[in-house]
Amino acid sequence: MSDTPVKPLSAESTAAAGSLAGGQSEAIGLERIAHICLVVGGLGLAFTLFGLIFGDEYRVGLGALIGATFWFAIAMGMLFLVMLSHLFDAGWSIIIRRHLEHGISVFPWLAAIFFFLFFFSMVYGEGGIIWKWMSESSESIVAGEVSTVGDDLLWHVKQPYLDNFWFIFRNILYFAIFISLAWALRRNSFQQDTDGDPKHSLSSRKWSAYGVIAGALAGSFAALDWMMTLDFHWFSTIYGVWFFATSVRGALAITVLIMLFMVRKGVLAGIFKQAHLHDLGKLTLAFTMFWAYISFSQFFLIYNANIPEVGNWYVMREGLNWQAVGFALLFGYFLFPFLMLLMYRTKINPGLMTFFAIWILCFMLLDIYFNILPSKMDDLGESMYAFIPSFWDLTALVGVGGICAWSYLRSFAAVKPIPVRDPRILESLHHHE
Amino acid sequence: MTTLTDTVPANTALIDEARPADLPRQVLVENDRDFDWITNKICGIVEAKTPTWWWIAFTLSAFVSLFTVFGIIYLVSTGVGVWGLADPVNWGWAIVNFVFWIGIGHAGTLISAILCLLRQKWRTSINRAAEAMTVFAVVCAGIFPLIHVGRMWFAWWLFPIPNSNAIWPNFRSPLLWDVFAVSTYGTVSFLFWYVGMIPDLATIRDRAKTKIRKIAYGIFAMGWRGSNRHWRNYEMTYLLLAGLSTPLVLSVHTVVSFDFAVSLIPGWHTTIFPPYFVAGAIFSGFGMVLTLMLPLRAIYGLHDLITQYHIDCMCKILLATGTMVGYAYMMEFFIAWYGANDFEAFAFVNRAFGPYAWSYWIMISCNVIAPQFFWFKKIRQNPMIVWIVCIFVNIGMWFERFVITVTSLSRDFLPSSWGYYSPTIVDVFTYVGTFGIFMFLFLLFLRFLPLMPMGEIKAVMPQADPHHGKNHH
Numbered sequence: 001m002s003d004t005p006v007k008p009l010s011a012e013s014t015a016a017a018g019s020l021a022g023g024q025s026e027a028i029g030l031e032r033i034a035h036i037c038l039v040v041g042g043l044g045l046a047f048t049l050f051g052l053i054f055g056d057e058y059r060v061g062l063g064a065l066i067g068a069t070f071w072f073a074i075a076m077g078m079l080f081l082v083m084l085s086h087l088f089d090a091g092w093s094i095i096i097r098r099h100l101e102h103g104i105s106v107f108p109w110l111a112a113i114f115f116f117l118f119f120f121s122m123v124y125g126e127g128g129i130i131w132k133w134m135s136e137s138s139e140s141i142v143a144g145e146v147s148t149v150g151d152d153l154l155w156h157v158k159q160p161y162l163d164n165f166w167f168i169f170r171n172i173l174y175f176a177i178f179i180s181l182a183w184a185l186r187r188n189s190f191q192q193d194t195d196g197d198p199k200h201s202l203s204s205r206k207w208s209a210y211g212v213i214a215g216a217l218a219g220s221f222a223a224l225d226w227m228m229t230l231d232f233h234w235f236s237t238i239y240g241v242w243f244f245a246t247s248v249r250g251a252l253a254i255t256v257l258i259m260l261f262m263v264r265k266g267v268l269a270g271i272f273k274q275a276h277l278h279d280l281g282k283l284t285l286a287f288t289m290f291w292a293y294i295s296f297s298q299f300f301l302i303y304n305a306n307i308p309e310v311g312n313w314y315v316m317r318e319g320l321n322w323q324a325v326g327f328a329l330l331f332g333y334f335l336f337p338f339l340m341l342l343m344y345r346t347k348i349n350p351g352l353m354t355f356f357a358i359w360i361l362c363f364m365l366l367d368i369y370f371n372i373l374p375s376k377m378d379d380l381g382e383s384m385y386a387f388i389p390s391f392w393d394l395t396a397l398v399g400v401g402g403i404c405a406w407s408y409l410r411s412f413a414a415v416k417p418i419p420v421r422d423p424r425i426l427e428s429l430h431h432h433e
Numbered sequence: 434m435t436t437l438t439d440t441v442p443a444n445t446a447l448i449d450e451a452r453p454a455d456l457p458r459q460v461l462v463e464n465d466r467d468f469d470w471i472t473n474k475i476c477g478i479v480e481a482k483t484p485t486w487w488w489i490a491f492t493l494s495a496f497v498s499l500f501t502v503f504g505i506i507y508l509v510s511t512g513v514g515v516w517g518l519a520d521p522v523n524w525g526w527a528i529v530n531f532v533f534w535i536g537i538g539h540a541g542t543l544i545s546a547i548l549c550l551l552r553q554k555w556r557t558s559i560n561r562a563a564e565a566m567t568v569f570a571v572v573c574a575g576i577f578p579l580i581h582v583g584r585m586w587f588a589w590w591l592f593p594i595p596n597s598n599a600i601w602p603n604f605r606s607p608l609l610w611d612v613f614a615v616s617t618y619g620t621v622s623f624l625f626w627y628v629g630m631i632p633d634l635a636t637i638r639d640r641a642k643t644k645i646r647k648i649a650y651g652i653f654a655m656g657w658r659g660s661n662r663h664w665r666n667y668e669m670t671y672l673l674l675a676g677l678s679t680p681l682v683l684s685v686h687t688v689v690s691f692d693f694a695v696s697l698i699p700g701w702h703t704t705i706f707p708p709y710f711v712a713g714a715i716f717s718g719f720g721m722v723l724t725l726m727l728p729l730r731a732i733y734g735l736h737d738l739i740t741q742y743h744i745d746c747m748c749k750i751l752l753a754t755g756t757m758v759g760y761a762y763m764m765e766f767f768i769a770w771y772g773a774n775d776f777e778a779f780a781f782v783n784r785a786f787g788p789y790a791w792s793y794w795i796m797i798s799c800n801v802i803a804p805q806f807f808w809f810k811k812i813r814q815n816p817m818i819v820w821i822v823c824i825f826v827n828i829g830m831w832f833e834r835f836v837i838t839v840t841s842l843s844r845d846f847l848p849s850s851w852g853y854y855s856p857t858i859v860d861v862f863t864y865v866g867t868f869g870i871f872m873f874l875f876l877l878f879l880r881f882l883p884l885m886p887m888g889e890i891k892a893v894m895p896q897a898d899p900h901h902g903k904n905h906h
Contacts, residue, residue: 196452197454198456209808220764238704238708263441266442269444270443270444298704301704304695305697416450420450421454423454425453
């Protein structure tokens with residue numbers, strides 16, 4: 001590609017460039033959608049707050065955690081896809097990368113939501129609302145007897161880790177990592193649009209190299225802190241990898257939806273082509289298998305060993321209607337999309353890919369439910385809540401989602417829909433099968 | 434069926450704005466070599482007079498491989514007591530060596546299959562040698578479980594056929610799954626290697642000057658004439674084999690990790706084992722690829738084909754997989770504490786600070802610390818240092834399996850049976866001999882088969898692009 005002639009930038013094309021940034025968003029009515037998203041998001045969060053105070057704070061709190069984790073996972077998956085794209089020096093995905101860069105603008109807002117949940121769980125009522133270990137007086141089941149966290153030997157052993165101050169400190173670190181990575185990668189890419197300097201690509205590559213390590217550690221421990229410690233007796237070394245797998249699946253599904261939406265709106269018409277969709281489909285298939293591989297490894301090794309202290313996590317997920325959810329994940333989150341995505345015709349069909357993207361997002365949400373909701377125990381040490389989505393789950397999901405969509409659209413309006421000066425942009429525009 | 438193009442007009446205004454910043458991609462063949470040069474270079478390795486160094490290396494490896502042969506004869510004629518195994522360490526060097534060699538065998542199929550699916554064009558100049566390595570490493574790996582079963586003439590009992598007492602093998606044992614996983618992997622890897630070689634074998638056949646050579650290469654080239662139809666079938670077969678091999682790359686080492694992880698032994702039973710073993714296998718495989726390819730590059734003057742860019746890519750894969758392995762070590766250690774299980778915590782503290790601490794720290798230094806040098810471009814550009822780091826990687830990955838196997842077994846739940854496991858001279862010689870077998874086979878490959886896929890290298894060169902030289906996209 002080095003022999004590409006560089007076209008002189010005429011006054012005419014500069015004017016067009018301006019219209020393609022902010023004007024583009026206005027022209028296709030995205031600004032209005034952005035406003036609606038902000039209002040809906042704000043309302044959703046307000047409703048969730050209402051639910052937390054006037055409803056069953058334990059159940060609503062878990063619902064809020066599910067909603068926030070769902071969107072966080074998608075943003076984290078997008079961040080990893082951006083970093084991997086830089087590390088592999090990928091050519092085909094450049095036009096897609098810009099939209100992932102908009103997606104990762106959400107971390108500061110997510111941080112605010114998560115920290116609210118942390119503090120709420122710590123101080124509301126007697127504390128320990130979402131994470132029971134946050135308060136010594138919370139109920140804990142020890143050897144089949146109802147007891148308190150403060151009397152739980154395991155809590156005492158793990159106390160250096162399960163400590164409120166240290167938990168907040170860790171989470172500040174996680175979000176600092178995600179926010180700064182997103183900031184640097186976005187800044188480099190957007191800056192390149194204006195000055196066309198290849199140094200930005202090289203800088204992003206460096207940030208990505210350090211970023212995958214920092215992000216892998218932050219993402220893994222975030223998964224441990226937010227979900228694994230809900231039932232702090234349980235532990236699994238693969239848990240961070242599971243969270244990464246499900247995150248990337250969610251990110252890919254949202255990406256497919258965004259790209260097809262942008263094509264329909266005319267923004268990426270003739271730019272996002274069948275070959276891109278096919279490649280996104282292949283990645284979706286690959287991560288479908290990867291998720292199944294990781295989830296199966298965890299399940300199989302725990303099931304096969306049959307040790308009560310770790311096996312209980314799955315035993316709890318056989319109670320109430322959770323077993324059905326487990327089977328739904330097996331067939332719905334893995335087998336069905338796996339078999340269908342194997343076929344070339346599925347991966348190049350916008351309608352089918354839209355269907356599977358939505359399908360995967362639904363099951364990803366179910367996967368997050370499966371990991372969060374059953375962990376709340378009743379007095380018998382069994383799951384307190386069955387899988388019955390509540391109104392408050394919806395408000396949290398829509399609330400956080402609305403804020404994320406607004407953040408995406410706000411970022412979209414500010415810069416061009418594709419990184420026009422990226423060194424590999426022509427490879428991406430000319431990508432074919 | 435709806436398509437992406439038939440609804441909205443293309444956003445040509447935006448497309449016209451694309452003016453890429455100048456950051457050219459690395460060339461895959463340096464010095465603007467042409468097709469003819471590549472054919473002559475690669476066929477030349479096979480056609481030239483056998484070099485003296487080859488004879489020396491060949492004789493030496495044949496001699497070293499006798500260590501394994503005599504080791505096995507001595508073992509079978511005397512009994513397993515000639516090994517260092519002593520209860521509770523009933524899995525010693527044999528399983529360590531098995532896992533080590535199987536791990537080495539992972540790079541070949543990874544390069545051929547996964548990098549093929551990911552369209553990583555740089556794989557072309559190293560994939561053939563790596564595939565050959567895979568096949569030979571599986572051969573070496575297979576020896577150890579075979580002799581470890583004791584009376585190896587009954588090894589066929591491992592197959593799912595009822596033996597003379599109508600006893601079936603235990604289908605619930607991952608050791609049996611190993612039989613299926615490894616034999617499938619070996620078979621598919623061999624097929625992949627062979628199918629890829631057919632066009633090149635035909636090239637050597639066509640250039641052959643003696644009748645015997647013509648017939649021999651002719652048989653293995655299977656009548657390849659390079660017609661359009663041949664290439665179409667070939668490409669399809671190659672893609673299908675790549676698709677089939679990809680899950681195999683993951684499954685083999687996953688099943689190997691199950692050998693440990695399905696047990697209840699502290700230090701073995703941990704859920705991260707499957708992906709951690711796969712990452713480690715790729716790490717060790719790439720270490721061995723570079724260990725072999727760097728000297729070959731120097732001996733045969735292949736600098737234009739295995740360029741600095743190739744070495745960079747492989748170093749980065751080593752860095753990435755080495756760091757993944759480091760992540761797994763860290764996570765295991767953390768969960769051993771967080772899990773609050775005394776036995777688990779003991780197993781890990783014992784690894785790091787117990788009688789085998791030396792092996793643990795060798796493992797950490799070689800696998801996690803050594804590859805970190807590849808962050809620096811200057812180091813990646815120095816083949817000597819790269820080679821030395823790769824030697825460390827090879828050593829480290831052997832020690833990883835040693836640490837896992839021996840530290841957990843030597844201090845089991847019954848302190849009265851604790852002891853210090855040491856290998857005997859027979860263990861050592863049997864293992865060292867497998868390097869002889871590996872090199873013996875690799876040298877034969879070097880002498881008689883095309884070291885690099887000529888057709889594939891040519892296909893990734895700019896000359897193969899129909900738009901080449903026309904300033905056209």
